[in-house]
Amino acid sequence: MADSSIEERSVIGKTDEAAADVENNTTNTMVEEGMRLLNKMEISVAEAEKRMGKNTVSMAEAHTVYLIETRPVEVAAECQNTPPDSLWRRYSEFELLRNYLLVTYPFVVVPPLPEKRAEFMWHKLSSDNMDPEFVERRRVGLENFLLRVASHPVLSNDKILYSFLKQENGWKEMVLETGFQAKIDSKLKTLNATFRVKNPDKRFSDLKHYSDDLQSVTSRLLQVRARVADRLYGVYKVHGNYGRVFSEWSAIEKEMGDGLQSAGHHMDAYASSIDDILEEEEHYADQLKEYMFYAEALRAVCTKHELLQYELETAAQDLASKKQQREELATGTVRTFSFKGMTTKLFGLETAEQREAKLKVLEEQITEGEELVKEKTTECNEFVKNAWEDIEHFREQKDRDLKEALISYAVMQISACRKAIQVWSNAKECFNKM
Incomplete structure (x- = not known):
């Protein structure tokens, strides 16, 4: 992550939600303020x-x-039955929940769901989304998603x-009644803002x-x-061939038979242990996949900021244009080429009453424009403050999780290599005894 950019931000304490979502989030609070659901x-x-x-x-x-099973922490702590x-x-209901969270909390890096269909699989493992092994891995991923969301401060x-x-x-009806779908920004609108x-x-x-890059x-x-998993599978199966031979x-050997058999x-x-090893590898691969999917959530936050920034710039540009029109009407001079300026030159200046009426309309539009710019500025600043606080939360989580996963993966590989050395050491002892 662009750590240098993150460090540039000011230290932010616990903040409220974005201005546009304050009312919704106030009514949505189900636990004490500052208390996460997972607690x-x-x-x-x-x-x-x-x-x-x-x-x-x-x-x-x-x-x-x-x-999905839930139990109050107090009940679990008392070991009640x-x-x-x-x-x-x-x-699909998990997907609906996540889409709702993405729209309702655009400044949050919303945790991703596990893959719907298997990707980056070694070819000996089924990619069928109904395969029991894949379903089990997805079950673990869905549980991880709920734990991520339930431990998030917002x-x-x-x-x-x-x-x-x-x-x-009735849950689906409840989430649809929030009207979150109407708040989804169109792809054309966000693409326009980006450029x-x-x-x-x-x-x-x-x-x-x-x-x-992530x-x-x-x-x-x-x-x-x-x-590598494909090649490793092949190596272990070669050991299986050694065992059979x-x-x-x-x-057919009398004196060497026992040693060869051992x-x-x-x-x-050793060959039969490959399935357990690759199953454990898939667990670490799923942890990496989670952060590959997190990249999309990061981009969603960036895209929303671009849209807010574009709306602010558009409002500011419209306000500047209205102020220029007011100045031109007040002085009777036209600074920029326009169709209106050409008609004035061709048909003469407007009467004092006409200019006064237009000035009055412009004053009202300028007042509205100033309020809009103020509102968009506040909304953008609030979004930036909340977004960077959540991005810092994500960065700390990412560093901790990936460090732990990669170290565990390395330890697993070292253990597998030691096991291979031990197998051949044992085989050597068998050969020495022949």
């Missing part, structure tokens, strides 16, 4: 289940649902999130470039890991 409630996605349902054309369609509250959710206080966890029926903003904030520009680097790393060889057992045990 009051245990949350887990306990299991996944395959079901058959009807699609939009009334045809049978298989889908997966996930069981009270069963947790539970409900089932589809992946998102965890949202009423819709609370309803998602506790209210099985036409004149004074972009360098910090957000650097962050946008960083998010692109996605590119993690994507390449995952591709390399998939290729030694076992067959031992059957060496074959070591090779077989």
Whole structure:
């Protein structure tokens, strides 16, 4: 991340939500101010289940649902046998929740969902989104998403999130009634702002470039890991071939038979361990994928700032134009070429009454324009303050998580290499005893 840019920001304490969302977020508060939901409630996605349902054309369609269980922290701490509250959710409902959070809290780097279909897989592993192993990995990813959101200082206080966890029926209607879909900025509008903003904030520009680099680097790393996993799988299967050959060889040898048989057992045990190793590798790969998907959330924050900045610049430009028109009317001079100026020269000056009426209209428009510029300035400044506070929160989380994941991955690889050395050391001892 552009750390140098982040360090330039002033130290910010706990802030309120963006001005446009204050009313909504006030009514949405479900826990004490400053208290995160995860501190009051245990949350887990306990299991996944395959079901058959009807699609939009009334045809049978298989889908997966996930069981969300919640329990108050006080109950869990007292070790009571009270069963947790539970409900089932589809992946599409998780998507709806995240889309709502993205629109409602545009200054937040909203945690990503796990992939809907497998990417960067080594070819021996199924990429079918109904495959039990993939479904299990996605279950873990969905639980991680809920824990991320429930521990976030802003998102965890949202009423819709609370309803998602506790209210099985009517939740979709509740989230749609918020009208968040009408607030989604069109792609054309955001693209226009990206290319036409004149004074972009360098910090957000650097962050946008960083998010692109983060996605590119993690994507390449995952591709390399998939290729290495293929080769590693091949190496372990070669050891399986060694084990088979030694076992067959031992059957025709009398004096060397026991040693060859023992060496074959070591090779077989080593070869069979590859599945557990690659399953553990997939866990670390999923952690990297999460931050590859986080790049999109970072860009969403940058894009929203560009749109706010563009709206501010447009309002300021309109205000300056109105003030210039007022000055031209008051002095009777036209500084810039315009169709209006040409008509004045052709048909004569306007009467005093006409100029007075136009000046009055312009004064009203200028007053409205000044209020709009003030409002947009406040909105933009509030967004920047809240966004950079959340980006700092994300940066600390990213550094901590990736450091832990990469160290664990390195430790796992070292352990696998030591195991390989031990296998051949054991085989050497078997050969020495022959």
